[in-house]
Amino acid sequence: MREVAVIGVGMTNFGKFLETPIKELGRRATWDAIKDAGISPKDIQIAYVGNACLGIITGQAMVLGQIILKEVGVRGIPITNVENACASGSSAFREAWMAVASGMYDIALAVGAEKLYAGDTKLSTKALSGGSEVEYEANLGLTMPGHWALRAKRFMEKYGTTKEQLAKVSVKNHKNGCLNPRSQYKKPCTVEEVLNSPMIADPLTLLSCNPLGDGAAAAVLVSKDVAAKYTTTPIWVAASALTTGSYDLDREISRNQLEEVAGKQAFEMAGIGPQDLDLAEVHDCFTIAEFMRVEGLGLVPEGEYGKWLDAGLSEIGGKLAVNPSGGLLAKGHPVGATGVAQVAEVVWHLRGEAGERQVQGATVGLAHCSGGGVASDTPACCVHILKK
């Protein structure tokens, strides 16, 4: 397996862009990544494009990648569209990484693009329900916030976590979002505001859930030899892991076992431990999700994240900055774009280009996305570790 470097990233602002075509969002992010890498579109040998919701939101259920990439002059090459619910973008990135790591290709492109905002919350909710088994749970009325509310109830019961501690995730991430010019929300919030916002699925309120939004992100991945031609500051993909659930009907739902496995695999592959990380972009689709994931991935000891939040240990400048970008909760979660946007965020920190939210001296970062809810388990978990 060859070493793979990220030499270019791009990302649109995240937000509600009802009038903007998806190909425009995709084009902007991809063109930024191509320019950032200093390559020409004709240099790209293979591309993977992640999306999850467009089939429901606009009806564009097929060939999105080809539609976006023709706008930047990428034609004739293999293009594969990738869907893995919320992990669609990170799965596209992983495919691009495998294409280069395997030695088959030297220059690969990963794109994530999404429109989730429709001016109709019920339609967006329906699109997100596609992350569960539509002919089963979703058909009975279980929504994605519902899945997480059920986990939250078990988690709180098991570890004694309070609603206030859950809310602190949203407060922290909104605070970070204020420092990120690309963030959908740049407005701070308080614990009281989180708890008093409209209820979505008890105990999860509106500000405990990621907002509905649109956006795109892209990354250029290359072999070591190619990296040396274009940059003196490549960011290396130190690990990539992708796992699926067990779907055991008697498992404890306050733990996500597939994340424990993916975390172990990724740290083993990178040859480092959680203590070596400077930042982690973790899939905080809901406040409870950040709890379950930082603990599941092994970044924080089991049952301790509430104390971490109370002590500010996951703030920028703390022991481990968790979601310095603002995370899904503030930066936004255009589902298919998120995984690639997380990679872009980590790359910016490792290059020292993250502006006001910069984690000082960052050399190693982790990006994590998990997608969907099936048989009360999670169908996809994707982890990448990047290093200078």
Next chain:
Amino acid sequence: MSTSLYEEKKTIEAIPGAYEIVDNQPHLVGTQCSTCGAAFFPPRYICSYCLTDEGVQKARLGNKGKLYSYTIIHVASKEFNPPYAFGFVIIEPENIRIPTVLTGFDLDEELKSGTEMEMVIETLRHDEHGNEIVSYMFRPVVR
């Protein structure tokens, strides 16, 4: 009032074949592996543990269980009418988790984990043609 065939409202099962009614009692219909005893709902025809289809048969599963976790859903797809209670019930004796709408209690009332639940068949919603969509649900056992 004239009634044409086209205006007749139907009753449709939300998950076709999910349950059967025996002696006026609804039961979930799943599968069970005769080798390891694992039960599956919805039915899995290849045992996830023994990895074989041999000895995996349709099985009438329990209609009672204990509440595992639940939530009140306030925002849903347009087909549904929130608020409604949704939860997981662990059915006995199979000890597997079933996602289900919860009924038969006041939403302001708090149900504790472990509350004894029993299965009923009720209207889940109506579709855009006015057809009644029915499903299994669970309600607290009244003592």
